[in-house]
Amino acid sequence: MKRTVLLNPGPVNVTERVRQALLKPDLCHREKEFSDLMQSIRSKLVRAFGIQNDYDAVLTTGSGTAALEMAVSSCLGEGQSMLVIRNGVYGDRIAAMAKAYGFNIRCLDAPWGEPPQLNDVKRALEQHPEIEVVALVYHETTTGLLNPVHEIGELVHQYKKRFLVDSISGLAGDPLDFNRAHIDFCVGTANKCLQGLPGVSFVLVRKTELARLEKIPERSHYFNLYKNHQAQEKGDTLFTPAVQIHYALNAALDELLEETVKGRIKRYGQAAAMLRKGFQEMGLEFIVPEGHWSNTLTALKLPEGISYKFLHDKLKKKGFVIYAGQKKLSQSIFRIANMGDITTEEFQQLLDTLRKCISAPTPS
Ligand SMILES: Cc1ncc(COP(=O)(O)O)c(C=O)c1O
Numbered sequence: 001m002k003r004t005v006l007l008n009p010g011p012v013n014v015t016e017r018v019r020q021a022l023l024k025p026d027l028c029h030r031e032k033e034f035s036d037l038m039q040s041i042r043s044k045l046v047r048a049f050g051i052q053n054d055y056d057a058v059l060t061t062g063s064g065t066a067a068l069e070m071a072v073s074s075c076l077g078e079g080q081s082m083l084v085i086r087n088g089v090y091g092d093r094i095a096a097m098a099k100a101y102g103f104n105i106r107c108l109d110a111p112w113g114e115p116p117q118l119n120d121v122k123r124a125l126e127q128h129p130e131i132e133v134v135a136l137v138y139h140e141t142t143t144g145l146l147n148p149v150h151e152i153g154e155l156v157h158q159y160k161k162r163f164l165v166d167s168i169s170g171l172a173g174d175p176l177d178f179n180r181a182h183i184d185f186c187v188g189t190a191n192k193c194l195q196g197l198p199g200v201s202f203v204l205v206r207k208t209e210l211a212r213l214e215k216i217p218e219r220s221h222y223f224n225l226y227k228n229h230q231a232q233e234k235g236d237t238l239f240t241p242a243v244q245i246h247y248a249l250n251a252a253l254d255e256l257l258e259e260t261v262k263g264r265i266k267r268y269g270q271a272a273a274m275l276r277k278g279f280q281e282m283g284l285e286f287i288v289p290e291g292h293w294s295n296t297l298t299a300l301k302l303p304e305g306i307s308y309k310f311l312h313d314k315l316k317k318k319g320f321v322i323y324a325g326q327k328k329l330s331q332s333i334f335r336i337a338n339m340g341d342i343t344t345e346e347f348q349q350l351l352d353t354l355r356k357c358i359s360a361p362t363p364s
Pocket residue numbers: 009010063064065066068090137139140141166167168169189
């Protein structure tokens with residue numbers, strides 16, 4: 001049977017090796033075998049990104065938002081405030097999370113599909129010295145826009161602030177230089193460009209931040225970054241982890257180390273270029289200006305007279321799952337991600353099928 005090709009930005013199609021890893025023997029998380037598995041994952045994560053000297057990986061069971069909540073809730077000193085740079089749904093989510101914890105926040109908003117202006121970031125940092133942490137989404141999956149993480153990180157560092165980056169859909173998909181961006185907390189997940197399965201996510205935390213985190217009062221019992229780090233350093237977990245999903249992530253990280261992060265970014269970049277050439281030939285319109293595109297997601301205007309539902313259902317019948325726009329973009333765009341284990345032939349078939357759907361749009 002032909003498989004379904006997932007063109008949503010995660011969960012992604014995984015390899016047979018990753019899927020088979022789920023079938024390893026049942027395991028108690030308090031046994032040495034799980035401890036070894038967890039340490040292997042933590043070590044492979046930092047090695048894959050070449051950051052093993054300066055960062056530790058802290059895992060949590062849950063989707064990307066779980067790790068994001070672990071970072072957001074644990075990173076701000078008492079009485080300090082957070083600057084949230086927003087230009088999409090995921091920036092809004094960081095702000096909503098920070099509000100739920102009762103934090104003082106300032107938001108710097110740019111239009112969806114446009115990068116924030118560096119001068120605005122600079123002004124906010126100058127005018128509000130109480131800001132301790134700046135939060136940014138690297139790849140804003142809402143639109144497929146890549147935010148200028150390195151330039152903003154340099155500013156954050158210049159003003160001696162901490163930098164929290166949601167790279168849930170960016171890690172291993174687009175280039176990220178942790179040192180140049182001066183990242184203190186980087187949030188990622190198993191089931192997007194890492195090509196694992198959903199259920200485990202993580203924070204890559206700068207080791208020198210840990211002493212500061214220790215002094216911050218516990219705000220969440222489950223998602224305390226410092227305490228989870230302490231336990232994991234000893235080879236332990238605070239709570240019951242999704243054991244089998246860890247097996248799958250370990251296999252996915254073996255594949256990532258074999259392909260290398262650089263190699264994966266290149267593969268995704270080539271897939272995106274091929275798709276975009278096809279979209280342009282079909283006359284489809286992009287919502288993000290060229291130069292700000294990520295390697296892994298393209299947001300396109302729905303052609304005149306074609307609804308998302310029509311396009312989605314037609315493509316799904318042919319084995320392709322596309323993704324809707326969110327919130328104010330839900331009626332006007334559709335999104336095509338190219339993350340995961342997808343072949344060039346499958347991308348070509350998608351283009352051929354999409355071309356037919358939009359050139360003969362009679363509902364059937
Ligand atoms: C940038 C970004 N942040 C956060 C999330 C939320 O991740 P999850 O749905 O795994 O909780 C997503 C999901 O697509 C995302 O793309």
